[in-house]
Amino acid sequence: MPAxxxxxxxxxxxxGTPTVKPRLFDGYAAHPxxxxxxxxxxxxxxxxxxxxxxxxxxxxxxxxxxxxxSADLAFVNxxxxxxxxxxxxxxxxxFPFDLIPRTIPAGEWATLETGLVQRVKALNLFLHDVYHDQxxxxxxxxxxxxxxxxxxxxxxxxxxxxxGGVYVHICGTDLIRDADGQLLVLEDNGRTPSGxxxxxxxxxxxxxxxPHLFADIRVKRVEDYPHRLREALASVAxxxxxxxxxxxxxxxxxxxxxxxxxxxxxxxxxxxLVFGQDLxxxxxxxxxxxxxxxxxxxxxYRRLDDDFLDPEAFRRDSLLGVPGLFRAYxxxxxxxxxxxxxxxxxxxxxxxxxxxxxxxxxxxxxxxxNVPTYICAxxxxxxxxxxxxxxxxxxxxxxxxxxxxxxxxxxxxxQRAEFAEKIRDNPRNYIAQPVVTLSTCPTWTDEGVAPRxxxxxxxxxxxxxxxxxPGGLTRTALTKGSLVVNSSQGGGSKDTWVLENxxx
Amino acid sequence: MxxxxxxxxxxxARYLERAENTARVLEVNHTLLLDFHVPxxxxxxxxxxxxxxxxxxxEPAAETVQxxxxxxxxxxxxxxxxxxxxxxxxxxxxxxxxxxxxxRMNFYHLWMQGGDSRAVYDSHRGEFYAQVxxxxxxxxxxxxxxxxxxxxxxxxxxxxxxxxxxxxxRIMDVKYHTLLPKxxxxxxxxxxxxxxxxxxxxxxxxxxxxxPRQLPHDPASAVAExxxxxxxxxxxxxxxxxxxxxxxxxxxxxxxxxxxxxxxxLVTELIAFLDARKMPDVxxxxxxxxxxxxxxxxxxIGEAVHATFFAADIxxxxxxxxxxxxxxxxxxxxxxQSQS
Numbered sequence: 109m110p111a112x113x114x115x116x117x118x119x120x121x122x123x124g125t126p127t128v129k130p131r132l133f134d135g136y137a138a139h140p141x142x143x144x145x146x147x148x149x150x151x152x153x154x155x156x157x158x159x160x161x162x163x164x165x166x167x168x169x170x171x172x173x174x175x176x177x178s179a180d181l182a183f184v185n186x187x188x189x190x191x192x193x194x195x196x197x198x199x200x201x202x203f204p205f206d207l208i209p210r211t212i213p214a215g216e217w218a219t220l221e222t223g224l225v226q227r228v229k230a231l232n233l234f235l236h237d238v239y240h241d242q243x244x245x246x247x248x249x250x251x252x253x254x255x256x257x258x259x260x261x262x263x264x265x266x267x268x269x270x271x272g273g274v275y276v277h278i279c280g281t282d283l284i285r286d287a288d289g290q291l292l293v294l295e296d297n298g299r300t301p302s303g304x305x306x307x308x309x310x311x312x313x314x315x316x317x318x319p320h321l322f323a324d325i326r327v328k329r330v331e332d333y334p335h336r337l338r339e340a341l342a343s344v345a346x347x348x349x350x351x352x353x354x355x356x357x358x359x360x361x362x363x364x365x366x367x368x369x370x371x372x373x374x375x376x377x378x379x380x381l382v383f384g385q386d387l388x389x390x391x392x393x394x395x396x397x398x399x400x401x402x403x404x405x406x407x408x409y410r411r412l413d414d415d416f417l418d419p420e421a422f423r424r425d426s427l428l429g430v431p432g433l434f435r436a437y438x439x440x441x442x443x444x445x446x447x448x449x450x451x452x453x454x455x456x457x458x459x460x461x462x463x464x465x466x467x468x469x470x471x472x473x474x475x476x477x478n479v480p481t482y483i484c485a486x487x488x489x490x491x492x493x494x495x496x497x498x499x500x501x502x503x504x505x506x507x508x509x510x511x512x513x514x515x516x517x518x519x520x521x522x523q524r525a526e527f528a529e530k531i532r533d534n535p536r537n538y539i540a541q542p543v544v545t546l547s548t549c550p551t552w553t554d555e556g557v558a559p560r561x562x563x564x565x566x567x568x569x570x571x572x573x574x575x576x577x578p579g580g581l582t583r584t585a586l587t588k589g590s591l592v593v594n595s596s597q598g599g600g601s602k603d604t605w606v607l608e609n610x611x612x
Numbered sequence: 613m614x615x616x617x618x619x620x621x622x623x624x625a626r627y628l629e630r631a632e633n634t635a636r637v638l639e640v641n642h643t644l645l646l647d648f649h650v651p652x653x654x655x656x657x658x659x660x661x662x663x664x665x666x667x668x669x670x671e672p673a674a675e676t677v678q679x680x681x682x683x684x685x686x687x688x689x690x691x692x693x694x695x696x697x698x699x700x701x702x703x704x705x706x707x708x709x710x711x712x713x714x715x716r717m718n719f720y721h722l723w724m725q726g727g728d729s730r731a732v733y734d735s736h737r738g739e740f741y742a743q744v745x746x747x748x749x750x751x752x753x754x755x756x757x758x759x760x761x762x763x764x765x766x767x768x769x770x771x772x773x774x775x776x777x778x779x780x781x782r783i784m785d786v787k788y789h790t791l792l793p794k795x796x797x798x799x800x801x802x803x804x805x806x807x808x809x810x811x812x813x814x815x816x817x818x819x820x821x822x823x824p825r826q827l828p829h830d831p832a833s834a835v836a837e838x839x840x841x842x843x844x845x846x847x848x849x850x851x852x853x854x855x856x857x858x859x860x861x862x863x864x865x866x867x868x869x870x871x872x873x874x875x876x877x878l879v880t881e882l883i884a885f886l887d888a889r890k891m892p893d894v895x896x897x898x899x900x901x902x903x904x905x906x907x908x909x910x911x912x913i914g915e916a917v918h919a920t921f922f923a924a925d926i927x928x929x930x931x932x933x934x935x936x937x938x939x940x941x942x943x944x945x946x947x948x949q950s951q952s
Contacts, residue, residue, distance in 0.1 A: 187703065187718040362704045375707035386614050397615045399763065399863065399921045 132172050132208075132557060133165045136550055139559040143289045143547040145210050156213035156607055159325050164208065164318075169556070175317050176207055176552065182313050188306075188368060204600030205310060207317065210549045210562060210582040214609040217328075220283075220291065220566070221576045223475030226466060228279050228568045231298060231453045233469040235275040238452060239265045249468050250461045254485060257536065258458060259506050260299075260451020262414060264421060268438055270447045272344030272572065277445035278337070278409075279568040280304075280580075284479070285547035292479045292544065294563065296462065298454040299446060300411050303581040303601075304333060304567050305369040308376070310603040326608035328578035333567070334376035340571025341407045344443050349406035355379045356396065358387070358410040360428045370411050384412075389432030392439040407443040408433075414448050456505035456539050457483055479544055484535040493540035494531055497524040500540040502531070515591065517543055546591050549602065551584055561585045563593050564604065579604035617708055618767045618863075619922040620701045624709070625771030627698035631691045632748035633779040634663065637786075638678055639741035640813035644805060645674070662782040663689045682733065691744055695724055710758035713751060720747045763863060770859035770917065777852035778910040781903045783813055784839055807835045814839060814847045836899060837891040849906055853883050856913070863921065875916040882909045 138144040146157045153161040183202040245252040280301025282294040345353035359370035374381035395402035416426040421434035460481040466474040482489035504512030514527045548559035566580035582602040583593035593599040656677035684690045699721040706714045733740040842848040860876040
């Protein structure tokens with residue numbers, strides 16, 4: 109017996125002509141060159157996306173608009189916003205969120221997960237080596253001057269092993285998918301990667317807006333992240349720590365653009381959120397100033413760059429840090445996550461050697477490949493880069509957030525001349541890569557649903573063991589044709605669905 | 613708990629309470645003037661004085677003063693400023709207050725920033741003030757029902773009642789600044805109307821009348837007595853101080869171990885000051901003088917709370933404290949808290 113609504117749905121309208129109401133994916137034209145995350149080149153959904161495209165595709169455009177408005181409102185009401193402090197009234201904007209999820213099939217995720225664990229393991233071994241025996245430098249696998257001359261290299265860390273031997277507790281590895289559908293590593297963020305709060309908030313909003321989708325399609329949970337992070341941090345507490353260890357999140361303060369995330373993580377881990385002024389060091393032990401006197405701190409998840417951590421050890425003018433913190437760290441009385449000095453593995457000029465690190469330390473073939481990279485510190489590479497600027501992306505090695513970058517194909521002759529000059533002046537500071545046509549995902553735009561380029565940042569947590577958050581942050585460019593997805597450059601984000609095996 | 617977090621909790625409550633009281637005073641004055649003809653100079657200027665504004669240069673007219681006390685972000689005592697600071701304090705400690713508190717606080721912040729609040733203000737002034745009062749009332753309800761009643765809660769309560777004690781004293785003192793005491797005015801309709809207005813601005817009209825008492829020959833002093841000494845009314849100065857006393861005691865931990873803290877000692881002292889007096893004593897010594905003593909003592913208690921619980925050098929005798937970043941707890945009343 110048909111459901112009650114069925115007859116009405118198929119009834120012709122009264123005047124005989126059926127009313128045409130466009131549905132979400134009607135007329136979607138995939139990008140001519142890029143790989144599409146949901147559809148193949150003939151606009152048929154990939155096998156693992158059938159269920160999603162079918163369910164989501166039932167929405168008429170006005171219904172979808174209503175859903176969008178309610179999602180945006182949820183972000184505004186929860187104050188999940190960026191502040192623009194130039195205006196005294198405190199204009200706040202939301203990080204644009206697109207309701208069409210990006211999907212990853214179960215099998216591909218399994219490989220990716222293994223590859224990420226392998227990579228982070230190699231990075232941790234590399235950091236330990238660099239600050240101890242420097243075997244990889246002596247054997248000439250990675251050029252010593254590149255490493256020792258890196259801005260991220262901290263000589264203060266030489267000979268010191270952080271509690272548990274872990275350097276990169278939280279890693280955010282940026283991946284892109286090329287036109288053939290292969291995932292490549294663009295960079296490893298091993299200092300203080302941000303954005304994970306958006307992964308969790310995006311999911312929460314999606315569940316609110318599309319509860320039925322989650323009932324029909326099995327998607328791997330992301331909500332365990334704070335709990336896993338707390339466990340991992342506690343597992344590498346220093347000797348003599350309390351039971352349970354006292355873990356805190358250290359933020360630069362309420363005016364930091366990622367303050368929402370710092371507060372989010374503290375709230376969800378159930379730990380205190382502190383500023384530098386809340387901590388002090390006495391007898392090489394870190395204490396928290398509380399209304400009932402000092403309380404010992406064992407593990408600090410710091411969202412503050414090395415430079416600002418401790419005015420006694422690093423930048424003297426830092427008001428954000430804690431005087432004596434590095435002393436307490438070297439004395440083995442506190443764990444810092446991530447460790448001091450991880451920037452050397454995060455350096456864009458060191459990145460091209462990550463695959464070699466995997467082979468060197470683990471005697472395994474790297475599962476994940478890098479984007480081919482020209483290292484301008486090598487004269488031949490620099491010459492090639494300068495000759496082919498129009499086809500390449502040039503990046504300053506210590507910049508992030510899409511700053512200090514040249515996009516060859518869309519650049520002007522003047523910009524190219526400027527970068528050629530910069531490379532000649534300071535070759536060590538630049539790398540160049542071929543332009544990868546990032547994969548696209550259907551995204552809501554002013555002209556309806558259209559392909560927009562995306563990347564993916566999975567988060568890898570390492571304590572006594574390593575765990576990968578299923579999926580990660582999918583960032584999306586919102587301008588047609590743009591390959592720059594950074595939020596600081598006007599990008600948005602999407603929920604990332606890692607599908608459970610066999611249930612889609 | 614972290615001293616800085618306690619401080620934000622304390623100021624979140626104070627700013628919310630302050631916004632509510634400012635709305636109460638504006639609303640009552642607005643209503644009162646519909647019935648009585650008071651010289652222009654005495655209509656709105658007293659409100660500025662009790663709010664601690666001494667450098668107002670605009671017209672002391674109804675619309676300009678209301679605009680200044682409601683919307684002017686350059687006026688640190690305006691409703692808009694108070695709510696904005698309340699929200700900023702909440703934002704900094706959103707991992708401490710409950711999610712529901714934060715969402716409501718943020719909702720009303722957005723409401724104040726958007727056009728809707730202005731539209732209500734323009735078309736239904738009374739409803740606007742009532743809505744502002746409800747913000748604090750609603751947030752207290754949510755806090756009571758969803759936030760753990762631990763230390764943060766005690767500081768939230770302490771902020772509320774300390775601010776309220778001071779506000780009740782200030783509201784009563786408006787009388788002193790409004791009408792120079794003239795013998796022929798005592799007991800006149802205008803005089804009584806003012807006392808009723810004061811009662812109403814403290815939501816005390818009905819509780820006052822429900823109180824069994826002999827028919828007062830002097831309604832003015834009966835109202836003052838009620839607002840200063842009543843043991844049950846939640847806005848009377850005495851009642852507020854009792855609440856402060858219990859909050860400071862709980863916040864400081866076990867008093868058997870530590871002995872009473874300085875703020876607790878000062879609150880007890882102020883309570884003793886009131887206990888030693890009855891209404892005729894207050895009148896003899898001067899109502900204004902008594903209220904001034906209350907306001908000054910509350911200010912002192914605030915400073916002691918700061919020094920005892922929030923000061924950056926707690927437990928750090930050997931450490932140099934760096935200069936602080938700008939802090940949203942900074943904007944106190946002129947006679948009230950001064951923060952680093």
